[in-house]
Amino acid sequence: MIPKNPKYKETIIKKLEKQYFMHHIGFDLTLIEPGKVQGSLMIQEKHLQQNGFLHGGVTSTVADLVMGFAAYTLVSEHEGTVTSDLKIAYLRPGIGDKIIAEGYVIKQGNLLYYCEANIYCLNGEEQTLIARGYSTMCAIKV
Numbered sequence: 001m002i003p004k005n006p007k008y009k010e011t012i013i014k015k016l017e018k019q020y021f022m023h024h025i026g027f028d029l030t031l032i033e034p035g036k037v038q039g040s041l042m043i044q045e046k047h048l049q050q051n052g053f054l055h056g057g058v059t060s061t062v063a064d065l066v067m068g069f070a071a072y073t074l075v076s077e078h079e080g081t082v083t084s085d086l087k088i089a090y091l092r093p094g095i096g097d098k099i100i101a102e103g104y105v106i107k108q109g110n111l112l113y114y115c116e117a118n119i120y121c122l123n124g125e126e127q128t129l130i131a132r133g134y135s136t137m138c139a140i141k142v
Contacts (some may be wrong), residue, residue: 001035001108004076008034012072015080019065027062027101029069035105037069042098043121054094054130059119061087063133066103068113071137074108078141081113085136092130096123104135113137 005011007034016029031038041062049055054134064083071081107114117133
């Protein structure tokens with residue numbers, strides 16, 4: 001994958017300042033590479049649903065974030081990305097202390113970017129794949 005913006009990492013770091021919802025839930029990006037982004041979140045009580053599992057909304061939010069920023073690494077300096085289509089497959093309950101989300105661009109186009117995400121839950125040393133995400137991200141002028 002070849003970024004259209006050679007300063008993609010700096011651009012994303014600047015854009016992260018205004019990612020208010022991401023900060024609100026406590027999600028942070030830990031890796032930014034062309035076509036690939038990774039992040040993590042320490043699970044707190046506010047992230048849980050009524051049975052004590054990670055809420056599906058948190059899972060889909062972090063999947064959307066890493067896929068969107070993975071696409072963002074490849075657009076030009078005067079473009080951003082928005083989610084055009086999002087699908088989440090919940091595979092197992094989210095039980096643990098931390099989640100790790102990895103987002104990848106699997107096909108780079110001029111306007112559309114096809115992405116996938118893996119969401120893992122860490123429970124001590126055990127890492128479990130709890131969800132897979134699929135999205136189409138659309139490049140927009142900003």
